[in-house]
Amino acid sequence: MFSFFRLFILLSLFYFLSACSTVKSLSSSANDDDERITQAAKINTQLGIAYLQNNNITRAKQKLLLALDEAPNIPETWYSMAYYLEATGNKPEAEKYYLKALKIAPNRGDAQNNYGTFLCRSGAYQSAVERFLLAVKDPDYLDAADAYENAGLCSLKIPDNKQASQYLQQALLVDPSRTSVIIELAELDYKSGKYHAARARLTQLIAPTPQSVELSNRINVELAKQNLAKYAKLDAKKSMAPEEKTQPILLSGNNNHLENLMRNMIIANNAKPSQHKILERKIIHSQNTLKKNKLLAHKSYAMKKRMIHLSKSKSKHAYKALSLHRRFTRHKELIGKTIPS
DSSP, X not given: OHHHHHHHHHHHHHHHHHHHXXXXXXXXXXXXXXXXXXXXXXXXXXXXXXXHHTTOHHHHHHHHHHHHHHOTTSHXXXXXXXXXXXXXXXXXXXXXXXXXXXXXXXXXHHHHHHHHHHHHHTTOHHHHHXXXXXXXXXXXXXXXXXXXXXXXXXXXXXXXXXXXXXXXXXXXXXXXXXXXXXXXXXXXXXXTTOHHHHHHHHTXXXXXXXXXXXXXXXXXXXXXXXXXXXXXXXXXXXXXXXXXXXXXXXXXHHHHHHHHHHHHHHHGGGSOHHHHHHHHHHHHHXXXXXXXXXXXXXXXXXXXXXXXXXXXXXXXXXXXXHHHHHHHHHHHHHHHOOOOO
């Protein structure tokens, strides 16, 4: 009797453990199936967006609808469909889908960022910036630099350059090698007249881009203009021309040539050092020639006055007036000569 009771207990325990194992196995299998369906839905959303970017609208919609049918409980399927609706011109419906994604996952950084980009493209700039800042609060969001950059770019459209600079700086702290942000900050410095700061900013780039090269050339032109203005100011202080109206006419050609030489120096920014030295020598030569021309201008002015005076005097001074006229003509020719390039 005792052995039979013991056997009954052992058999009951065996069946109980078997039942538990079966429940766990079914639960694990269901979880695996859900995971596979979710992954399939994410892949279909990626395919849908790829088809949309290649202008295959029909295939894009098929994949996105399939993803939404497979996993309606994840935000990716909703904001991907929202982007499709926005791209195909149905903005009111697109906003509903963006908001549905946020309702499913209000704390997800990607859902906030995607809705922020929609708002920015729709002209709601300040509301968009607020969404980007909510996105970076998600500790699991891996693209915080994207959200900060978007906040900066959207602030530029307000326009609020100070706020834009702050958010772009934040993006650079998260990702120091972010090329687009470095160029955008350099552009802000350029627009503020901080040309040296803008040029220093561009040195942070790992490799130059067409946009950075174009900006660098604009910066160098402005710096060259500043240098020319300094030279002109110094020359104006040293100048002792008796008549202000005649001087710019006599020296304008040389000023243009000096500016051309400065531009050549900018274009040769990436050239060999030897070429820089040649251009520097030409600039020094131009400056020396300008000084000589000023002296010739003074002498010519004095001779012209003397010649006019003698021509009004008696005929015995006619020979002297003629001699002065020849010297004056010679001085004008010297001043009018261009500097060799």
